[in-house]
Amino acid sequence: MIIIHWIKDYQREFTCPYCHQVGLKLSGKSQSSQQRFCCSNCQKQVQESCEIKVEKFVDINHIVWYKGYQIDGFVCSHLNCQGRDIYFERFAKNKKHFRCRKCQRFTSESIELTQRNLSRFAQKFNQVTPFNFQDDRWDLRAILTSVFDNNSNRFIAHFEEVQPDWFKLLVKKYIYHLCKLDKPSSTLLTHLSNLRFFSRYIISANIREFSDINRSVIINFITSEKKHTGEEGIRHRLGVLRNFFFIGNAQGWFEMSDQDIIRWGDSPKRRENNPDPIPDTVREQIEKNLHKLPDPIARMWIIAFFTAMRPAEARLLEERLLSSRRQLLEDSLEPEKRERPTRSTCDKNSCKSCH
Structure with missing residues (x-):
């Protein structure tokens, strides 16, 4: 039997079987005189000659994958990492997922070769597309003056799903009006997304022109949205629609006969907790x-x-x-500034009000 002098010979070469961190340190001995090790990263302890559970997975091609095993030839797909210490982590949604030990981020197999991925991996970014009002894809970088990001996908406004055409034209005017006000791109895309939900309801309700939109249409829209979204989503939808109707009517894009088409009571009420009472000691002070x-x-x-x-x-x-x-x-407020009555000089015998 080989006798190991752990304090003298061990140079912290072991790797933690849980978090795969190199550098297990000595942590005393167990009751069976086995050497214990502790991981400084995950704080878990292991013993010498411990049983390591190896998890294996078999894919549809009958290839066996072992969890925690390093995969040679793989490179981290994240732009700022490019690490080569990649190991298999798990199966999820019929895809193999790998993890980089350098940046600790996950990457799945069969990454979709989208325009965004190709641009990111090649470190080439799309040029700004010139603005054309008739297009259904607007590059907001060509309109907004406060955008300095090369990632074009974050600043593309899609109008393809906004139907019918008469409503799409009004939505474009509204978004372009917000662009002229130099609103943030996130605000523009949020407003466009909420108007897209209303356009879907217009198609389902067979509304043919703007004059058909009335108070009953809004009520039915709220009722239909309650089946698909929560209270916060309904508040966002109604807030954007109220702003859309107000600006469109003020700019003369359409004429709203019913100025009270969306009421403040239509939005779901926020439930607020009761305030905590003030302690008596604080109130007395x-x-x-x-x-x-x-x-x-x-x-x-x-x-x-x-x-x-x-x-x-x-x-x-x-x-x-x-x-x-x-x-x-x-x-x-000012008890020390109260006016005190002054005594007048009077005769003690004749004045009974002061004495």
Whole structure:
């Protein structure tokens, strides 16, 4: 039996079987006198001669893949990495997934050769496409003045799915109007995406012209969207549509007969949690030192205390309801400045009001 002097001979050559980090350090011995090792990366411990579980997978071509084994000849597909220490990780969605030990990012097999991938791997970026209003693909870099990114796919506005043609023309005018206001590209694409959902409903409802859009159409659209999206999505849809109708009517693109076509009550209400009550000790200290606070804050505290209202609710009260508290406000704000009555010189025998 070979006797190993671990403290003298071991130079931290072992690799962690869990995270594959090189440099296991000594961590004492077990009850069976086996040497223990600890990983400084994942903090897990292993013993010498431990059982290593090897997971293997067989693909549709009957090729066996072992988890954690390095694959020779593979290069990380991420532009800023290009590492060659690639190992097999797992099967997911009928594809093999590999992981780079250098950047710890995943890459799947059979990467789709899209225009974006080819440009990124070749380190060549698409040129800015000149703007043409009639095109269904707009390169926003040609319109916006605040874009300095070479990744063109992030700044392409697609109008192909916006139908019918009369609605597409209005959407183009709206997006171009926002471009002239130099709105962020993310805002433009978000507005276009929400209008695309409304265009799909226009097709399904067989709406042939803009004059057919009325209050009942909006209500039916909200009802249909509740089946596919959540409350936050409906709020975004209605917000974009309200802005679209307002700008279009102001610019003269169309005429809205019903100015109240989208109401504020149509958006789902946000559920807010009840505020935490102020502790009694804090409230007592505020009341004792109320005269030290600025006048507007002190007045707000007194009004909220006596009316049991939030500032947003108290501002709706009429002034006459607060006039009876005016003397209380003055007395509470500056108690040290209260005017004290001065004694007048009088005869003790004749004046009974002072004595």
